[in-house]
Amino acid sequence: MSRLNEKKDYECRPYTCKDEEQVRALVKNVFGDFLGGEFWNWKYKSNPGFDPDLVMVAERDGALVGCNHWLLKDFVLSPSLETKAVLGADIAVDPACRSQGVGKTLLHSLRSSESVKIKKPSFVFMFADPSLAKRFHNPKGGYFLAPDRTAFYLKILHWGKLEDNVRRLNDQIAAGKFKDRLSGVKLNVLFKISNSPRLLFSMTENGIAVGEKDEGDVRKPDVTITADLNTLQKVGARKKRYLNMLKALLTGKLKIRGKPKSLIALYRNMWILQEIFSQKIF
Amino acid sequence: MTGFGTCKYELRIYEEGDEAEIVKLFDKAYSNYGGYVRKTPEYWRWCCLQRPDVEREGILVAMEKATREIVGYVVAGKSGSLWELTCPPHPDKKEIVTLLLDNAVSYLEQKEAASVNFAAPQADLVIGQACKERGFATSAPPKMFLSVLNFQKLVSLIANDKADELKEKFDETLLIRIKDAPFWVCDTICVNINRNEVTVDDKSRDSTIHVDVDYLTFCSLLFGSLSPFDAFTRFRLKVRPRSKTPTLLRLLSALQIKTDWSFQLSEFG
Numbered sequence: 001m002s003r004l005n006e007k008k009d010y011e012c013r014p015y016t017c018k019d020e021e022q023v024r025a026l027v028k029n030v031f032g033d034f035l036g037g038e039f040w041n042w043k044y045k046s047n048p049g050f051d052p053d054l055v056m057v058a059e060r061d062g063a064l065v066g067c068n069h070w071l072l073k074d075f076v077l078s079p080s081l082e083t084k085a086v087l088g089a090d091i092a093v094d095p096a097c098r099s100q101g102v103g104k105t106l107l108h109s110l111r112s113s114e115s116v117k118i119k120k121p122s123f124v125f126m127f128a129d130p131s132l133a134k135r136f137h138n139p140k141g142g143y144f145l146a147p148d149r150t151a152f153y154l155k156i157l158h159w160g161k162l163e164d165n166v167r168r169l170n171d172q173i174a175a176g177k178f179k180d181r182l183s184g185v186k187l188n189v190l191f192k193i194s195n196s197p198r199l200l201f202s203m204t205e206n207g208i209a210v211g212e213k214d215e216g217d218v219r220k221p222d223v224t225i226t227a228d229l230n231t232l233q234k235v236g237a238r239k240k241r242y243l244n245m246l247k248a249l250l251t252g253k254l255k256i257r258g259k260p261k262s263l264i265a266l267y268r269n270m271w272i273l274q275e276i277f278s279q280k281i282f
Numbered sequence: 283m284t285g286f287g288t289c290k291y292e293l294r295i296y297e298e299g300d301e302a303e304i305v306k307l308f309d310k311a312y313s314n315y316g317g318y319v320r321k322t323p324e325y326w327r328w329c330c331l332q333r334p335d336v337e338r339e340g341i342l343v344a345m346e347k348a349t350r351e352i353v354g355y356v357v358a359g360k361s362g363s364l365w366e367l368t369c370p371p372h373p374d375k376k377e378i379v380t381l382l383l384d385n386a387v388s389y390l391e392q393k394e395a396a397s398v399n400f401a402a403p404q405a406d407l408v409i410g411q412a413c414k415e416r417g418f419a420t421s422a423p424p425k426m427f428l429s430v431l432n433f434q435k436l437v438s439l440i441a442n443d444k445a446d447e448l449k450e451k452f453d454e455t456l457l458i459r460i461k462d463a464p465f466w467v468c469d470t471i472c473v474n475i476n477r478n479e480v481t482v483d484d485k486s487r488d489s490t491i492h493v494d495v496d497y498l499t500f501c502s503l504l505f506g507s508l509s510p511f512d513a514f515t516r517f518r519l520k521v522r523p524r525s526k527t528p529t530l531l532r533l534l535s536a537l538q539i540k541t542d543w544s545f546q547l548s549e550f551g
Binding site for chain 2: 038039042046047048049073074075076077078079080081082083086087088108111112116120121122123124125126127128129130133137138141142143144145146147148149150151152153154155156157158159160161194195196228229230233282
């Protein structure tokens with residue numbers, strides 16, 4: 001382990017119960033509400049398989065700057081085959097100490113730790129965003145995509161999160177942030193997303209109004225956008241947005257209908273929808 | 283909640299002690315799959331019942347009215363995730379899944395969840411059909427990634443599981459060298475197969491077949507996401523002697539995990 005920490009001003013060592021408060025605070029700082037407090041207690045402290053020896057912390061001048069949690073599990077490989085494997089759970093690095101190799105050292109320290117040598121898990125499995133896995137987990141931890149055949153089903157019940165995004169944008173508009181860009185805007189855009197409540201955006205220079213549109217709603221849309229949820233997510237993502245939009249338009253997965261004047265207005269004000277859809281929408 | 287249901291099945295809220303039946307039901311539903319964590323009643327209690335966003339009212343159990351037998355269940359978290367939705371093969375599976383889905387959605391609407399989402403095996407066409415009829419869209423599933431820590435152990439497990447087949451078809455000593463092995467794995471694997479036994483170790487010895495392969499290719503071969511033939515035609519296997527190539531391809535194929543993998547959202551955590 002000392003070899004791994006050469007020329008580094010932090011040290012990786014196994015977790016002890018004295019670290020609990022600092023680890024919880026670090027995880028809360030990095031992941032926010034998602035894993036803070038109650039969630040950490042459940043996921044680790046109350047976990048029947050929690051083994052403190054499989055948690056590694058990075059320490060600098062007495063303060064924890066990173067941690068990596070592994071959880072030992074009985075993993076089913078096939079109907080007749082079962083093995084000990086570890087879930088590569090939360091890895092957290094203090095934002096002030098990023099890009100200094102702390103995450104990589106934590107990944108490597110656990111792999112070469114005494115407890116892993118004793119417990120002999122066959123492999124690590126974990127769930128991650130594919131782009132993060134490509135950037136970090138694959139080159140640093142030798143991770144590869146599992147041969148998985150899982151389907152994921154989704155149904156939108158309401159657009160509350162998207163309305164929150166609009167509220168945040170309106171706050172910025174009220175603070176005068178987009179004053180020039182919004183000048184003269186007046187456009188109603190109806191989203192018909194398959195199997196989801198219809199959504200009407202009314203864009204004016206004073207702000208954006210958004211709401212679910214029911215049958216009795218008399219407001220007429222200038223532009224109607226029809227798509228499925230998958231397409232909406234791809235077009236909303238920041239990465240390759242225009243390429244995805246072009247592909248969806250050409251394959252008919254995304255349909256945009258309206259008078260030429262309205263379509264030009266939509267094109268000019270596309271940034272508004274991008275601001276809203278690039279954040280979490282459900 | 284008791285009394286919600288169809289003429290043959292009814293739903294009730296989870297009761298203390300159901301977990302033993304629930305775990306049996308899960309095992310039955312996933313008996314043809316791999317890629318998930320083995321559940322015990324204790325593990326299930328932690329994983330579903332004690333999960334921070336799960337209330338008892340969100341765990342619904344479907345029962346056959348006549349026999350009081352549990353035929354399916356769903357664990358709905360207030361965040362909108364159905365952590366588990368399980369129904370093993372059954373003549374009325376679609377009816378049971380629909381009953382569970384409808385009531386889970388109603389519960390989540392009451393809790394003001396923005397969406398309902400869950401994972402199920404792609405091959406489960408009944409769940410797929412029930413979801414389609416209930417207006418669910420399919421979306422990209424969460425991605426599972428693997429990193430091998432101990433090749434010898436993994437190959438040994440697979441080889442012992444398939445020992446009868448291997449002993450019958452092969453009489454070889456296969457030496458595998460992993461060219462770019464990360465520092466935490468041993469770069470040599472020796473699989474010795476004869477009529478009496480199959481052994482796997484990390485000792486380099488005289489072999490009848492020698493293969494050089496890179497880490498990712500070997501992992502993909504073991505976990506069944508790449509066929510040995512494809513690996514060979516893409517020049518990712520260097521075999522000596524070359525005359526043994528067909529034997530090696532058959533041997534690697536026999537050492538692959540070929541089971542479909544599928545997981546539910548409860549695997550998170």
